[in-house]
Amino acid sequence: MTVNWNGDSPIYIQLYQQVITRILDGHIKEGEALPSVRKVAAEYQLNPLTISKAYQMLQDEHYVEKQRGKGLFVKFGAPKSILIKQRSSFLSSEWPLILQKISRLQLSIDELPRTTKEAQ
Secondary structure, X not given: OOOOOOOOOOHHHHHHHHHHHHXXXXXXXXXXXXXXXXXXXXXXXXXXXXXXXXXXXXXXXXXXXXXXXXXXXXXXXXXXXXXXXXXXXXXXXXXXXHHHHHHHOOOOXXXXXXXXXXXX
């Protein structure tokens, strides 16, 4: 898998977000192991400390747990916790900006697409 890293934020934050997205999208399920630090470092050609930092953030937020000698595993209930946090963050920081833009462009609710296909 090829990744284009954004220069605006640290790679470990971007990697953290990728794991969060993969958990939310169901690509990494509850109870499933995360890829090892070595595997991710080799795949993305990154310093293992970068991956460790992203993984530590996931542990600090109690989304994953370390099983001695086995690795990191997604905790049961983590997808729901992530969803709640992501929704709250979206509604408090992103949604107000979207509403401002809709208002500025004088769009009505009927003009807004209901699906991504309608937007295209």
